[in-house]
Amino acid sequence: MLIRLKGARVIDPGKIDGFKDIIISNGVIDAVVEPSEADQMLLDILSKAEEPCGIAEQPFGITDQACTPIEKPCDSSNHKQHDTSTAEPYDMRTDQSKPCGYNKKAFTKEDITEIDLTGMVVVPGLIDLHVHLREPGYEYKETIETGLKAAAKGGFVAVCPMPNSSPVNDNSSITAFMVSRAKELGGSQLYPVGSITRGSKGEALCEYGDMQKAGMVAISDDGRPVENARVMRRAMEYAKGMGLPVISHCEDIDLARDGSMNEGVVATKLGIKGIPNVAESTIVMRDIALAELTGATLHIAHVSCEESVDAIRHGKKRGIRVTAETAPHYFTLTDEAVARYDTNAKMNPPLRSERDRQAIIEGLADGTIDVIATDHAPHSLLEKDIEFDRAAFGIVGLETSLGLSLKLVHDETLSLEQLIEKMSKNPATLLGIDNDLKPGNRADITVIDMDAFWSVNPRTFFSKSKNTPFAGFNLRGEVYMTMIEGKIAYQRQDGGSEIEEIS
Ligand SMILES: [Zn+2]
Ligand SMILES: [Zn+2]
Numbered sequence: 001m002l003i004r005l006k007g008a009r010v011i012d013p014g015k016i017d018g019f020k021d022i023i024i025s026n027g028v029i030d031a032v033v034e035p036s037e038a039d040q041m042l043l044d045i046l047s048k049a050e051e052p053c054g055i056a057e058q059p060f061g062i063t064d065q066a067c068t069p070i071e072k073p074c075d076s077s078n079h080k081q082h083d084t085s086t087a088e089p090y091d092m093r094t095d096q097s098k099p100c101g102y103n104k105k106a107f108t109k110e111d112i113t114e115i116d117l118t119g120m121v122v123v124p125g126l127i128d129l130h131v132h133l134r135e136p137g138y139e140y141k142e143t144i145e146t147g148l149k150a151a152a153k154g155g156f157v158a159v160c161p162m163p164n165s166s167p168v169n170d171n172s173s174i175t176a177f178m179v180s181r182a183k184e185l186g187g188s189q190l191y192p193v194g195s196i197t198r199g200s201k202g203e204a205l206c207e208y209g210d211m212q213k214a215g216m217v218a219i220s221d222d223g224r225p226v227e228n229a230r231v232m233r234r235a236m237e238y239a240k241g242m243g244l245p246v247i248s249h250c251e252d253i254d255l256a257r258d259g260s261m262n263e264g265v266v267a268t269k270l271g272i273k274g275i276p277n278v279a280e281s282t283i284v285m286r287d288i289a290l291a292e293l294t295g296a297t298l299h300i301a302h303v304s305c306e307e308s309v310d311a312i313r314h315g316k317k318r319g320i321r322v323t324a325e326t327a328p329h330y331f332t333l334t335d336e337a338v339a340r341y342d343t344n345a346k347m348n349p350p351l352r353s354e355r356d357r358q359a360i361i362e363g364l365a366d367g368t369i370d371v372i373a374t375d376h377a378p379h380s381l382l383e384k385d386i387e388f389d390r391a392a393f394g395i396v397g398l399e400t401s402l403g404l405s406l407k408l409v410h411d412e413t414l415s416l417e418q419l420i421e422k423m424s425k426n427p428a429t430l431l432g433i434d435n436d437l438k439p440g441n442r443a444d445i446t447v448i449d450m451d452a453f454w455s456v457n458p459r460t461f462f463s464k465s466k467n468t469p470f471a472g473f474n475l476r477g478e479v480y481m482t483m484i485e486g487k488i489a490y491q492r493q494d495g496g497s498e499i500e501e502i503s
Contacts, residue, residue, distance in 0.1 A: 001026065002045070002111055003486060004038060007118035008447065012437040013417040013425055022122065024443040027486035032437050045107045117447055120480050123420045124435045125157025125444035127427035128398065129325055130222070130247070130301055130373035133159070133190075136177070137166025142378040142464045144181045144190065147398070150376070150463035151188040152490035154398040155479035157444035158188055159376075160431070163195040164223035170195040172210035179215040187489045188482075189444075191217040191431060193247060196235045202227050205235055208242055217431050220247035222301060225283055227253060232287065236296035245297040245323075245430055250283035250308070251349065260389050262335040262350040270341065272388060277356065280349050281307035288315040288322050299430060300324040302375050304349035306359035313368040323430060324363075325371035327397060328404035329469065331360045337469055343384045343391035344469040347377070365413055370426045372419075374401045378465030396463050400456055400470050402448070406477035416450075447481035449492070454478050 003024040010020040010032060021038035023031040031041065133147035142150075144161075151159045161178065163169035169178065175192050182190035194216040198204045200223065208219060219239055225248070226232040232248075239246045256279040261267050263274025284300055288311060291298035300312060303326045315322045329347065334354050337345040345351060363369040377394025384391050405423065408414040414422075424446070428435040435444060456473045458466035482490040 001486075002030075002042075002107060002113070003443075004042065004112065004114045005117055005122060005445070005447075006035060006038065006114060007116050008120045008122040010122045010437060011417060011420060012124055013421050016437060017417070022437065022443070022445070024486045027443055029437060029439055029441050029443050031439055042112060045112075046109065048107075115481075117480075119449070121416070121448045121450055122437075123446050123448065124424045124428070124437055125446045125482065125484070126155045126402065126423045127431070127433075127435070128154075128156045128159045128374050128376070128401070129299070129371055129427045129430065130327075131159045131161050131376040131398065132164065132378065132394070133161040133178075133376075134378055135165060135181070136174070140464070141380050141383075144178065145185055146462060146464045147376070147378075148182060148185055148188045148190065149490075150396070150398040150461060152482045152484070153462050153479065154374075154400075155402050155446040155448070155482050155490075156188055156398060157446065157482060157484050157489075158191055158431075158433075159398075160191045160193050160217060162193050162220060162222040164200060168195050168198075168200050169193070169211075169216075170198050170200070170206045172207065172214040172216075175211045175214035175216045186487070187484060189484070191215070193218045193220050193222070195219065196221045196226055196246070197231060200224050202231060205231070205238065208238055208244060212242060212244065216244075218245040218247050218299070220249065220301065222247060222249040225249050225251045225253065229286060229290065233290050233294060236290055236294040236298070240294055240296040243432070245299050246287075246291075247299045247301050248283070248287045249301050250280050250287060252279045252282050255279035255282070256348075259350075260346060260391075261338050262352050264335060264353055266335045266338060270338065270388075272338070275348075275350050277305040277307050277352065280305055281311055284308040284311045288312070288320055291315070291322055292318065292320045295321065297321045297430075298323070299371075302327055302330070302349060302373070303360065303363070303369060304330045305352050305356045309359045309363035309368055313363070313366075316368065323370045323426070324368065325373040326360050326364065326369050327373055327375045328401050329395065329397070331357060331364065331408070332404050333357075333469060338388075341388045342469060343386070343388055344395060344467050344471075346388065346391050346393055347375070347395055348393035361408070361413055364408065364422065365418075370422065371430070372401065372405050372422045373427075374398055376463075377467075378463055379467050380465055384467050395467050395469060396461065396465050397468075398463060399461050400468060400473075400475075403454065403456070403475035403478050404470065404473075406448075406450070407475070410476055443483055443486040445481075445483040446479065447483070448477060449480040450477045452476070452478045452480075 134142040259275030267274035374397030
């Protein structure tokens with residue numbers, strides 16, 4: 001099976017930006033070339049098909065590239081997923097399911113699928129570093145299946161579920177279950193984040209080695225901070241030795257206690273107890289200091305306020321291995337969104353002030369914030385359709401993230417390349433995945449329709465939960481197609497998205 005993606009502008013930041021065709025065989029990229037070159041390649045392939053025995057002795061040019069021996073064995077987590085039963089590094093050269101198979105047989109016209117993507121933008125598949133898929137334990141909110149479907153619809157070829165399922169992903173059997181469930185389903189890839197401490201209780205460290213072998217890519221007690229700095233230090237020391245990033249949910253529990261929204265004028269007016277910025281920033285500062293001490297790779301989750309952005313900027317200047325993410329709600333909304341006690345505007349950390357929102361945008365623009373993640377946190381009406389103080393923290397985000405983030409591009413706050421870095425390239429780098437659009441790499445691709453106008457309608461979400469503060473938002477730009485290993489995991493139905501004029 002050969003696929004030719006044609007007519008689109010292809011962007012791989014720093015490497016490709018132009019109107020190219022992509023040729024894919026058996027799920028792997030064979031060539032990214034000028035359209036005329038692609039024409040010639042396909043003609044060559046078809047002419048080989050007419051040779052008497054139908055077997056081409058010489059591989060086609062494009063196959064040469066796909067089969068070029070890799071100089072060093074591939075050690076990316078992407079490839080580790082192919083065989084989690086051993087610690088052996090995945091080696092594409094010995095994987096019979098990988099390229100080269102097709103040159104043994106001739107292609108006819110029927111074997112070639114051409115997909116016309118004129119007017120679209122093709123980018124390396126988006127990766128979401130921070131989601132909650134709720135399985136095992138809370139399947140009424142989301143399952144791995146519905147979560148991965150929502151991911152594909154949002155343009156994500158891979159997601160990293162946080163460990164706060166029930167039971168917590170604090171051992172290799174839970175990790176292995178999640179990986180195998182995702183494999184069974186096909187579609188978007190799942191890279192589990194394991195917990196730092198057993199049960200995320202902040203005390204005993206988990207067996208990171210076993211969990212890493214089962215497919216774990218990073219550690220975090222997300223949902224909670226690691227309160228004890230000594231425990232965090234030890235975790236960082238182990239993680240460093242194993243090449244695992246430590247993802248920190250930064251929250252001083254004592255400072256945040258009983259708070260339900262941002263501390264400030266709006267909270268005072270509404271009579272709701274607030275969570276101050278320092279509840280986040282003090283732990284950001286502590287963990288940056290610990291990363292400096294240990295040399296570990298620290299990733300700060302869901303940055304929401306100015307003080308945290310400043311601390312991360314300062315840490316990077318000192319050469320500390322710290323990266324950071326924010327989520328679309330922190331650069332789109334402020335605590336004013338809570339004004340009518342809307343529990344869909346309740347999340348942790350909370351929506352902050354306009355000043356903080358501007359600081360987040362500035363941090364994205366100057367590179368202090370490396371990643372846009374969703375912190376997709378599905379909750380049912382049981383947890384959300386109740387009084388504000390009692391409602392659960394969190395919103396779904398997979399199906400609105402790209403549309404909301406593209407506003408930064410349309411506003412010229414970020415270039416499209418910068419956005420693709422934050423939603424695809426930088427997360428890949430952090431996970432050790434090579435997702436360049438180049439021969440030999442998996443065809444994990446997102447196709448974006450930059451100018452489609454659409455309106456957010458939670459009823460159309462693939463996610464089981466609908467808790468979003470963005471219902472009715474008019475957005476410009478959406479996912480047209482998500483391709484995973486050369487297969488279409490999601491494609492917008494013609495006229496299927498509710499296209500409305502932006503107001
Ligand atoms: Zn968190
Ligand atoms: Zn989270």
